[in-house]
Amino acid sequence: MKQINQLAPQDEFIGFYLIRELTVKQTNGNPPKDYFDIVLSDSSGQLSAKYWDASAADKETFFPMGLVKVQGLAHLYRERLQIKIIKMRPAADGDGVSLTDFIRSAPIRPVDLIYAIKQAMGSISDPEIRTIVAYCVGKVEEKLMHYPAAKTHHHAYFAGLAYHMARMLEIGDFLCKQRPFLNPDLLKAGIILHDIAKPEEMIAELGIVSDYSVQGKLLGHIAMASSWITEAAIRSNIDLASPKVLGLQHLVLSHHNLGEWGSPVQPQTAEAVALHHIDAMDAKLQMVEDALDTTPENEEWTPFIRGLENKAVYRMKL
Numbered sequence: 001m002k003q004i005n006q007l008a009p010q011d012e013f014i015g016f017y018l019i020r021e022l023t024v025k026q027t028n029g030n031p032p033k034d035y036f037d038i039v040l041s042d043s044s045g046q047l048s049a050k051y052w053d054a055s056a057a058d059k060e061t062f063f064p065m066g067l068v069k070v071q072g073l074a075h076l077y078r079e080r081l082q083i084k085i086i087k088m089r090p091a092a093d094g095d096g097v098s099l100t101d102f103i104r105s106a107p108i109r110p111v112d113l114i115y116a117i118k119q120a121m122g123s124i125s126d127p128e129i130r131t132i133v134a135y136c137v138g139k140v141e142e143k144l145m146h147y148p149a150a151k152t153h154h155h156a157y158f159a160g161l162a163y164h165m166a167r168m169l170e171i172g173d174f175l176c177k178q179r180p181f182l183n184p185d186l187l188k189a190g191i192i193l194h195d196i197a198k199p200e201e202m203i204a205e206l207g208i209v210s211d212y213s214v215q216g217k218l219l220g221h222i223a224m225a226s227s228w229i230t231e232a233a234i235r236s237n238i239d240l241a242s243p244k245v246l247g248l249q250h251l252v253l254s255h256h257n258l259g260e261w262g263s264p265v266q267p268q269t270a271e272a273v274a275l276h277h278i279d280a281m282d283a284k285l286q287m288v289e290d291a292l293d294t295t296p297e298n299e300e301w302t303p304f305i306r307g308l309e310n311k312a313v314y315r316m317k318l
Contacts (some may be wrong), residue, residue, distance in 0.1 A: 003044040005294045009081065011074040016091055017042055018102040019066045020208055024059060027052075036062065040070065040083060042102045045294025047074075049083035064210060067091035067099060080303055103206045105158035110145045113162035117144070120169045121192060126185045128238050132248060133189045135232035136196050136225065143199035151202065151209035153307055154283040154290070158207030161198055164282060165191060171278045179274075186271040190251030194275060197224035222262055225252045251275055288313050 001015035021039040026032040036051035036058070049072065051058070062068065071087040091097050106113065121137060124130040137144070149155035149164040168191045176184045201216030201224065202209045215224060226249050232238075233245045247269060254272045256263035257280075267273045284307060291302035291313055301312045 004040070004042050004047050005044040005296055007047065007074040007081065007083075008296055008298065009074055009076050012072070013074070014069070014071045016067060016069050016095065016097045016102075018099070019062060019064055019068055020046055022062060022064050024054065034059070036085075038085070040068075041104070043104050045104075045290075047081060047083050049085050051085040051088060061090060062088070065099075065205060065208065067097055067102065069095065099206065103158050103208075105207060106155075106160055106163035108159075108163060108166070110159040110162060113159060113166045114141070114144060116166045116169065117162060117192060120188050124185045124188055126244065128236070128242070128244050129185050129189050129248065131236050132229055132232040132238065132245070133192055135235065136193055136228045139228065140196060140199040146207060147199045147202070147204055148207045148209060149195060149198065149283075151212075154286045156207075156209070160207060161195060164195070164286070167286075168278050168282050171282065172274070175274055175278070182270055182274055186247055186251065186269075187274055189248055190255070190271055190275040191278065193225055193229065193248060193252055194255045194279060195221060195225075197221040197228065200224060220262060222252060222256065222264075247271070255279055284308060 002011065002013045004017070007013065017040040019038055020041040023037045024034055025037050026034055033052070034054045036054050038049040038051060039046050040049045041047075049070075051062075068088050068090055070083075070085055073084045073086060074081055075084060076082070117137070121130065121133050124133060140147075144162050146158055147162075148157055148160040150160070155161065155164040169188065172187045172191050173184075176182045176187060198221045201213060201221040203211045203213055229245060229248050229252065230240060233240055233242070238245060250265065250269060251272050254263050254265045254267040255275050257266055257276045267276045287305050287307045288302075291305050292315060295302045295315070300315050302315070304310045304312050
């Protein structure tokens with residue numbers, strides 16, 4: 001069975017895959033016909049797929065997060081690899097496949113990632129900052145073991161959020177040693193808190209986001225995390241006018257940098273500037289790594305990467 005990242009144009013194949021997304025659409029013909037717009041995935045990556053002439057029975061049979069056996073043809077559509085599904089059926093108990101076999105996950109065990117995050121949290125010397133961070137982490141600690149950092153953009157896999165935070169903490173530690181004017185407590189706290197509300201913003205199972213929660217749609221993770229900081233301060237009798245509370249809120253509120261990216265304010269403290277660029281660098285490098293990992297080795301160029309201004313990345317061979 002070929003994995004997703006091994007498929008090349010004109011490959012005919014049979015294998016088991018996970019339906020990550022499924023939408024019923026209609027063709028432009030007269031009369032229009034229903035078809036499935038699908039994203040198939042396995043542990044190596046994902047690809048868009050089309051299943052034409054979907055019947056009423058098909059619509060009662062196939063759903064997101066279902067394992068299926070597929071006979072398909074890989075082909076190029078608008079310079080991107082796509083799958084035409086010829087036949088498809090749900091996986092059966094006798095097929096010997098398990099859902100967890102098809103889930104992409106962080107390259108480090110979730111328990112080790114949580115340990116690294118807690119170690120960083122425990123190293124925050126200011127007791128009030130440490131208390132606020134611990135309170136916010138406690139609200140989502142169980143979900144941190146498996147939640148992705150995003151639906152599709154970056155670290156969109158099992159334990160991706162914790163992996164993102166742990167990698168950012170490594171970069172932050174280096175920068176604080178290189179740039180002593182940065183406050184390590186504030187920067188560590190900002191890294192841990194900047195996306196801490198994402199598990200409440202998204203609805204996810206096994207690292208795959210199916211939708212955004214009501215709170216996620218109406219408030220978003222930035223506003224939610226800022227309110228959690230206020231909540232933590234009130235519960236711990238920390239002055240809301242404290243520079244520490246203000247500094248933590250500013251870190252969270254400004255980390256996307258621009259209003260069109262979701263931040264109501266731009267970074268205006270040294271730690272906020274550092275946080276924004278650490279976040280952006282880790283996210284963008286992860287996009288590149290993911291694209292390279294999921295592109296067949298015989299392909300020189302990755303698909304276009306939305307988060308890199310829709311540019312492709314060339315696989316340099318030296």
